[in-house]
Amino acid sequence: MKEIPKIAIVGTGNVAFHLTHFFIEEGIIPSVFGRNKPTLLAFEKELNVPTNQELSALTLDTLVLLCVSDQAIPEIIDRVPNGVRIAYTSGSTDLRSLPKDRVLGVFYPLQTFSKGVELDAREIPFFIESNDAEFEKELLTLARIISNIVHKASSMDRYHLHLAAVMSNNFVNHLFHLSEKYLQEHQLSFDYLKPLIRETIRKAGFISPSLIQTGPAIRNDHEIIAKHLASLSGSEKEVYAVLTRSIQNTKEKNQDEL
Template sequence: MVKNSIQKLSIVGLGNVGSHLFDAFAQENIEITHVVTRSEPSQRVRAKSEWIQDPKDLPSGQLVIICVPDDLIASIIAEIPVDCPIAYTSGSVSLSNLPKRDELGVFYPLQTFTKDSPINIFEVPFFIEARSTDFASKLFDLAWVISRNVNYASSADRKKMHLAAVFINNFTNHLAHISKQYLDGEDLDFNHLKPLLKETARKLESQDPISIQTGPARRNDQEIIQEQIDALENPIQKELYRLFSKSIHQTYFND
């Protein structure tokens, strides 16, 4: 059984990631003594934690989890008391690129988070890295309190996972936006595509993506491909359609 030694911590940033971690830790009786945000948090948060605006005022010697945009991580670290262990939640910032601290690590949840959108965090993969084996072990045990999918990963591997996640999540969501935008313009209902989206996700749970590809490019149906490209008015969308079709074609055909 994993024995977690961290019972108190502070969180910097209560955006999409920070708010979910706050709730997950609170649910498991991990005390969040302080939260650092520019604007005043909700009464629900204030009832459990002390709100401060300056990281310099964080309590000494206590773990701080930083949940801010990547370009702010280094500057936030520089403001936190030097004896505080620190972990940050970024998927793409290398540990070696940050200020020299012995107890500095990564606490990266590989998931898309949206405030007030419930998620089963027990299923979320967490990737742990730290400058010392001891601190990495402590972060692993802490992650195990809220998830049953915890892994050690180097900065290089974590960045590769993040890149793949951009394809499978961020780009997929943008493609859904393009589909909705197109159908809205044609006065058609985007909701009709949702069963298709759900079935695609269901298949991916148990099958290799390469085995379930369908559509005009998979069939090499050049007539339909050209017809659909011609139907699009947005030049970027036309190019996206061409690029995706070309990628699919090259995956399945050798010519």
């Protein structure tokens, strides 16, 4: 097997923190680059890794994993010395939109990362792409060191996966947030919903969600829907109405297909 290259993580946010931790667990100590000195010091203290603020210090024998906000990717690629191999972790950034004269790749983990919330890297799907065949192989090898689920994916497939992930995670989590807020307003604990939330997620693991929708919208229970809408206001009311319509439209579509 080829020797593992030196790894540098650029960025000090959620993904940077977890990737650094995953590599450390496999005995690989990355160096971490960032612009924020206090956060770098926290990385040094918590994860015991070397840190650096100067991207110009990156050397050709280093593989860079760019874990920065999507808008910052082109600017940072520009500041990394020419010839250094760079892979970014963004779901929706198209490789073809970035400079063609650089060796670039994608190291996209399809998971939600929050600092301080532990994750098992082995269960995270990684999607890999590169504009250079050798670099792509290197990224596949690297991903397989930390995860059991590693695939190649085009920018378009990765984009579709990311968009679906936004609906499945970001939107669903937002609905949990709205539910928590609504219950708090009525002096009730969000804990009462947790068995229901666990069961919803468990069922999605083995049955198509299209087959197990329940509730007033799918039953076309107009009276209950009207009552619920009257109890809500502002964006919560809009969200309830939009999702109710969406569920009902799906039902109509399914019936049309029968």
